[in-house]
Amino acid sequence: MTDGPWQDAALVAIDLEGSGAQDGEREAILEAAAVPLRGGVVQAAEGYCSVVNPGRRIPRRPWISPGLTDDVLAAAPPLSTVERELAARLDGRILVGHNVAVDWRLLRRRCPNLRPAGLIDTFRLARRLGKGTAGSSLGALLTHHNLAEQVNMLAPGGQPHRALWDAVGAGLLLTALAQQAGGPTPISLGQLRHLAGLPLDPASPARPAGEQTELFG
Template sequence: MKTTDPDTRQDGPVTSTDAPWHQADLVALDLEGSGAQDRDNEAILEIALVPLTAGKPAVAESYATLVNPGRSIPARPWISPGLTNDVLSRARPLTAIEPELADRINGRWLVGHNIGVDWRLLHRRCPDIAPAGLIDTLRLARACHLDAGGHSLTTLLDHLELTATVTGVVPHGQPHRALWDTVGAAILLGSLVTRRWPTGVGLAGLRTVAALPDVAPTQAPDTLF
């Protein structure tokens, strides 16, 4: 008797016992941090959250803020030029922001590109925040076997001709800033789901391919630049 591959069992129409993925309570997330080389002192500098409605980013309900790290951050190549010490010093500290993050995250599925890296830092700094789970667009992109020449968020968006779409949604944003990357991950998710499951998929099927286990703050991230 032929068995069903759990990785592909959701290729047919979804059933009533597994609602379509886009009906799930999803919120996209991106953090900009000081860098993993800071180890336990790594600071969150910027964070953005965008809920998904019917599988698309609800930008009107987005949340984006700078975070005051409480110390000087040295200039580093991966830190956006806009995240200067002068700008960050005028932002609120994470302790003031954490309740707002919890309201938007707790009980929801977090979506992000290489989400394990973001979750590692967020969980370290805000251990009481409790999402339902983690959906990783990087893992899903690898499962789709795209010949994009790389798996970074910007490379995949360029390959799928979605960069202009993201910029149109976030006209004042830019790659490697939290809101732009958050919207990018949300839009990428929808595109990848359509490619892998043209007839639809439920949350259970999406989780089979793209979900990550909870990432403890001491666990090594899947580094991707």
Template sequence: MAVSSGTRPWHTANLVALDLEGSGAQERDDEQILEIAAIRLIDGRPDLPTAYTTCIDPGRAIPARPWISPGLAGLALQGEPTLDDVRGDLIARLSGVWLVGHNIGVDWRLLHRHLPTLTVAGLIDTRRLAKAAAVAGKLGLSNLLTHLDLTGDVAAAAPGSRPHRALWDTTAAALLLGALIRRHFTAEPTLQQLVDVAGIPTETAAAARAAIAAPPQQSLFD
């Protein structure tokens, strides 16, 4: 008998943590993706061996501004794959999944602007979940990792990366999700209960509702 949308545990859903580093929202429609990372969650834990991360050559120099992540300014990305080089792979990996991230709506808007054919099941925001869980202090990623004693876990899981780079922030969001769920819920939540607390709307809301009831799909992470 199929598991209904109201009883399926959250960790059985097709969840993929995601982070993008961009050239800055001040560029509006000209903002470029500079780096992207995606990590599938299996049983609620990040599956690091299948993690995907790549820098992306924007085709121009990136001014060194305070919000540009370290190592991505100037011509540092020259010679990296272009977005066209990885477009098909990204769509194959991310189609139909639940995207998890810190302020994931910001990442989604930039990603969907460049990959308009990509359709996801929905978005789960760890910042929104942290607010619901009443974590003390600011709700920035670094503060939450410190408060929940997760910084060392992220460093161990993403060696060679650093804060404000895609792999680090993606790993952080993946680990943060489980920690916040344990903090906020008194019992293991269903996917629907998690979405009710931490979900944010997209134009694919109808697909998200259908995805809650559908069995997890295979992806390129399998």
């Protein structure tokens, strides 16, 4: 469906925290969050978040998210357990995230059996709408749109650069930007994909079940 309002789509905001691309083929998922949107509203109470045991020690680096210590990770479930939870929440749905291509690259590498229906990038949407002038990071955009406190309320105990906080933030930012893009008339899912969609596979754009036209164009 591309002609209906974007709010009617099966959307889920995601965020991953990882060990860093510097790890190359050994890059590990350290934390994952998935928060559904229904009617354009973030459903934080239905969200899922888990730290992930990478099966090895992770060197302390500046980009490792706060709190993701070896002791915390060692007590976490393995990726195989987390992957089953993610599949139940992501398969057949459109993934929303800030710089979502980065999350999808790692998720696709480590969980190749996941089958989402597409990608929506809030970073791309903000840039296309000219909303990145105050800074294009998720935190800067949430502050610019007066959403940071709402994220804190929906993700109590969370903090920036942790998976749940960032996933909730991406969901709220999508709603704010989509409303600005459409004005009094909600934009369609097709319009949203045109503005902010990314292909799951650059060589083969994803299509939801029953759709014959390209998603991104």
